[in-house]
Amino acid sequence: MTLIILCKSVQKYFYHQFVTGKMSVIIILLFASISVAAIFLAAFLWGVKTGQFEDDYSPSSRILFDDKPASTTKPL
């Protein structure tokens, strides 16, 4: 329900702005910034989920090994 009301008011606002010819760029920026933040949130959640914060020693040493061990490629 909240979403519907939200959408309606956004619609109303755009319509109003359009009619009065004062199309504000703020709205676009708003959505852009939230989307970017949401991407970072998703990246964070993914990182936690795949255990990237669990072992802070091996990745930093692993990168120093000359020939990459085959194990870094995901198995079947």
Next chain:
Amino acid sequence: MSSKAITRQQVQCFHCGEDCNSSKIHLEEKIFCCEGCKMVYQVINQNGLCDYYNLNDRPGVSQRIAARKDKFAFLDDEVIQAKLVSFHDDKQTHITFYLPQMHCSSCLYLLENLHRLDEGIISSRVNFTRKEANIIFLNKPTSLRKVAELLNAIGYEPYISLNDLTETRPVINKSMIYQLGVAGFCFGNIMLMSFPEYLGVDASEAGLREIFRWMNFALAIPVFLYSALPFYLSSWKSLQHKFLNIDAPIALAIIVTFIRSAYEVLSGTGGGYFDSMTGIVFFMLAGRILQDKTYRQLSFERDYTSYFPIAVSVLKENKEIPTLLPEIKAGDTLLIHHEELIPADGILTRGKAFIDYSFVTGESVPVLKEVGEIVYAGGKQTEGNIEILVVKEVAQSYLTKLWNRDDPMAGGFRKQEQAKSVSFVHLLSRYFTYIIFTIAAATAVYWGVNDTHKLWPAVTAIFIIACPCALLLSNTFTNGNILSILGRNHLYLRNAQVIEDIANADHIVFDKTGTLTSTQEQDIMYEGGPLSRQQKQRIAALARCSNHPLSKALVKYLGAPDAMQVTAFKETTGEGIEGFAEDDWIKIGSEEYVTGRKSKEESTAVYISIEDKVQGRFRFSNHYRESIPELVRKLENDYQLSVISGDNAAEKNNLQRIFGDKITLLFNQKPEDKLDYIRFLQREGKKVMMIGDGLNDAGALKQSNIGIAVAEQTNNFTPASDAIIEAKQLSALSKFIRLCRANKNIVMASFVLSIVYNIIGLYFAVQGDLHPLIAAILMPSSSLSIVLLTYGNSSLLARSMKL
């Protein structure tokens, strides 16, 4: 090899870095301490993995003690396999091994290149913090046993315990971190979008303001429904137990704030307090996570299963059959190999048992048992193989029973007489809640009489502004910081509540052997005719040939000799050694072995004869840790101290010298006696802190209000306890206690500060005009200042104590 290295006197093994002066094992100018190390080097060299040695200097693990050939035979058993592997199909198998030897980046390198040592291994991936390796291998060319044997051959013996059989590995609960992430995201965006509300929006752009409000509302929903879940659950649980904890008023505040804010947005009367609400949820979650930080490499819940092997060899019709430990029944005959653990109480039927009970009692000198004697589970056989006839099943054995804490059927002890201690924070918040309700009721009555329009705004504002979140914040952040300070100093606590328990203790009980004394060192005194320097060196040279702990201690005491010829060396297990050191015929051993007389003495002594002439004896006694006298002096004014020991009273005078007269000394205490003594003290109203190390303290550690297990290394196995301290840090115990005591003061100080904030907020709230801007300023500033205050204070204090 340069001449410099040789004159440096200490020649180190190229593989493991152990001293190997007299070693004659060479390969391409590289010196090894033993054949085992050389073999590992060859394996690594042949497979082009020599980066192993370039990454770190001498990274290997000593191979002096070679593992038995069919040690991993039990891994061929399909039942055992099925319990251990995480995934298995026709083609491949996934397994996670715990490899306690892993210690540096070289280990990492080698273990991730296992596929170059065995073609059947597809991949291996190391989790260094947990010292685990996930290995995927093909079933055809290799097998579980072969993989385990390969790991063992390169010096990383997989540790497979009975625990792996019964327990599924603990899944780390990450949900709170997700909740924190979501709360942080929503909080940040809501803060940003609240600016127009506070700064004022042009009347012509009222529609814009409306959109911002709706966005805030939408962003607050996930925080309200998802991120704040831990608070709802915790308060619900406490209410079910008819107990008002700190989360209850906080959950109430979150709900009230959300409903009121939602109402304001829906009715178009205001912007609500979404920023304040999401903010406190975010900060409080952060505090909780900080406080709940656990030490993944440690386990405080160990029972005997993580110490016992998964399978042992049962002798049936002269055949060794690897059998799962729980399937062993009374009447079975077990074959215990050299360096293996005795898993069940039994009667010795063959061989000479020479059992190291250091894990049980803390006493490092092995005990000799003859055929027909009873051997108790928990000891480690140190010389040769023995056979025992099982009398009691594993779980019913004398010592394992002490450890079965959650299983009263097995006769285990439980902390039954003792309610779980409750943090003072909850009690404090309870008063706080009563006061808030009183104020809210008074305000409601006042506005009910004077102006009913202001009734709801005023009452809800009180709940919003006056939730005890500051108290919770200061508590969690201080706890978290103190936990990490103590962790840095090698005192690891099970959880934050332990801090308070330590602060409240008023009686400290020490175990003697292994806790006050060191298991690794012994005091040695020589009694008898004078020995020349040369004779001493020859004795040491002979003793060097033996692996017995007393011989090792003797070598250490007399000093490592230069390379000296030892011939005709003979070791009689449990009795002594003899041989020619250069041209002296030397015998070292028990009184009977050396002098021929029957031994009557109780103390540990080693007799020496040179050219069949008895010279004298070396007396061994427990070595008290250097730091103990100083620690006692610091503690004796504030605490009652006791020492309980399973040994006889031989050390009484020594202990009295260290501890003074005020102390209670108890000797000849069996594990149950120790437990009973703790119970006795608790009945007297004492809060007991027990410091012990061995399995024989397990019951007492559990019963005491706070049990601290002492470990020489944190990787070692410790009985279940509330805290684990590294032995060398015992001297700092008094500092640790002071820090834990300060914890309460810091929390109280910041609580007072938060009350000031609350009073300011309440001043606006009771009048019914809490502007969102005031809430928005008060909330983060109070939270942040409290976090800074507590964090800074505890860190400063720790620094002043040089922790």
